[in-house]
Amino acid sequence: MITSPTARTAVRLFLLCLPVLCLWSCVESPTGLLIPEFRKGGSLAHTKSLLPEQLERLEGVWAVDNGRGRLGDSVVIKISGDRLTIYARPNVMYVQLESGHLDSVVLFDGYWREQTNSNTGLIHLSIDSNDGAEYIIHGGRQSDTIRLSGSYGQGQLNNTDAIQMHWVRAFSQQARQPFAIIAHRAGGRTADLIPHSENTVELIRIAERFGANAVEIDVRLSVDNVPFLYHDEQLNPRLVRRGALVGPPEDYPIKALQFLVTLINGERIPTLAEALDAIVNETNLEFVYLDIKTENAGLLSRVIPLQLKAMADARAIPNRKPLTLMIGIPTQAVYDEFIAIPEHRSIPSIVELSLEQAQQASARVWAPRWTLGTQLAEVQQAKASGIAAVTWTLDDDAFIQEYLANGEFDGFLTNYPTLVTWHVYMR
Amino acid sequence: MARIHALTALLCCTLVFSTAQARSQAMPDTVSPSSRYTVCIQAAGGYSRDFSEYQEQRFLEEHRDKGYGYCQIRWLPGHLLTGALEVGYLAMYSVTSVSVGESQRSAVPIMLMFAMEPFDGLELSGGLGVALLSARVSGAVGVATSTSTSMATQGALSYAIGLTDRLKVGAEIRIAYLDLYDDKIFNAGLLFRYELLRY
């Protein structure tokens, strides 16, 4: 029995504090979301992998029969990088699948993710022999019905909810027109709990899995004049783990940055050369938007040789899609520095300022902010003068739809390439 | 981090609460203050330990045991509470590696502190402020320095005895939390308090 008044009040206070303490202990960890994986190879352990031409037979628009609460009414299925991806609209949902076939059954294992929140889980799908598996495996006359069915669950569970969908149509001619789906910061924001930290080689390698055919990366210059990838002005806990360095990364030599800084998901800060090497040799990306983040004199003169070398390297790789790297010009100071370069007209660039400035700089692309509207007249004028137009950074579902329907942009820079892919291929 | 933060806050609250209770029995009416205001200066220094979680990495040397020091101007307006403005220095963390050399972190906290003396000589204090953070790299890659600014909170427990009418000497323990990088630093040291003015 507590008799001392002091002890009694301490106990009372402790009880009063408990609710706050309970809440306090729930502080969210800033590190990424744990993507679940099938153990021991899942159902694909003993299957034969599907070839790209077999997977292509699955591409198209599918109607969802069961699971509309999660997937919506229609989904897009498309080969994306080395995966088959299902693109859905609600909550920016996508499913990434690996595939295989066993006798006359096609099997898929993978995970699903809603990018606006933290929901993720395992998913298992299959196509039975009666539901079109023969056609997927062997080709020939297209089966009357192709039906995907299976189940998904939250986290490591994979069989709590049933899912079924059937193939409706191939992509339209309009959907097949070139359109730049540019993944912001190489794949999205760290805030969206993407699998790797933004602006890393690891994220660049998988950017295509999210439907992107282009990436935007942020370039800064170290104190010893090495261009590197990093978005923010400061080394901050949003992007890096606590370490021996503080303040702007540009205050340090690259060796210190790479050795003493660990990014939030465990990666290290890449140099621009390392990032471009990955883009050229490990992806089929077609377009890279080099966002110049600082007005540091000398940054452009060090980025341009790397840009030109990477494009030449890409051209030398047989069967690789053509690659264009563009210098992003976001501010007047960078613009002034760029046009002071004598051969700037031959250097691919993307100007975020006015259309007139884009024309004066002989930019390949004009990139106005999306909040300025569809700017139909200006976009048409740009196209008439041989300049493509993309807008940034478009993440809002309704406006993606609006801009695709009523605008004439050639691409969107987005944190949600999966959502843009859904809209583009639903057309 | 959050749990340590919460436990520190809880400890402070519990102490404030329980000691205030004890004090209330001895001083039933603090709503009528003495007419006397006092201004003191306090200086302290000693051992500092950075107990933050750092990225897992192997270095030739890693040092978290450092030193600290600060100076406070204190105002005692007649009740149990004292207000103080503090400027200090915290050496936090240093590592040495072959490829980079030595890198060090330190901070200069500028704090608004509030202290209470529930029992004679025993004082509990806490406060908010800003800290100027700095890092310095020197060695194989040359010399590079950078700075940043963080919000800061701090809690302390001290005990002091009077040597003369105006001078007190004592010992203290403190925990500082620097928000930007979730830095947590423990301090233990000696303090000197001198009464400058009564009015």
Added chain:
Amino acid sequence: MLTTNFREAVASNHVTAFIAELASSLPRTLSYATVYCTRLCIMFVVAYCCTFPFNLSAQQTAVTGPMMYPAALESGDTKFAVEMALTKMPESVVEESDTYRWPSWTLDGWVGLPLDFSINGRLTTQFINWHLQVGPKWRLAILDPLTFHFGYDVGVFVGGLGSGAFDNGNVSSFVYPNMTIGWRSSTLAVSLKVELNYCLSKVDRAGTIIVRTSKNFPNGMTVGLFLEQPFWDNSNFELGMRGSVLKFAYQNWLLFPTIDRWYFIPELMMGVRL
């Protein structure tokens, strides 16, 4: 309502577009106001009737020093305090902007009304954020030394940032049903405040475009613990900590729009009664 491409639709500046959007939501706002006032009246009438016998016998404590503690306040009396709070926003949703790290400053004011009612208003600013919360409180002192405040506040938030390529704004409105339990000795007042948060409307503007409007969603709750002591003369010093579980924390309006997750947001605060 989603309004697309205001530049072409309204062919006017963004301020006009923004006002037009707000005006279109006026009937809805009035309807909420009516429902709110009705609920408020019913709540206080019922509560007052139920506890009237206790009020007659309760010991009325004449402490007016503390701010958060549910102290008695004579009709017509006023009190004011200034408070500074540090908010620890979740790192995963903040972007490079440092504004969310700035301390917020609050001017807290009370006006006493008859029958143990009072009006409490709190104006909080983080310079690019302004939040006004006003509502009646009713004091109940039936379990001395415990006293209670029951309140039902409305809040309006306005945020705006124009810097470089950014030109963003947000206007949101909330209701905050709340209850405070207070305990005091002669040297210390302790208050535990629980506040629910319901977002009535949230309108985001980016450039000339109204990006998104949301309305009517439960937005979580806040629990706060406050300690108050005399500091100088009759001024009180307040030390508080508060934890909120929120979907939309208004301090984070600039960076919030595309994320739909619950977050825990701790705060540490200090205040002084003026």
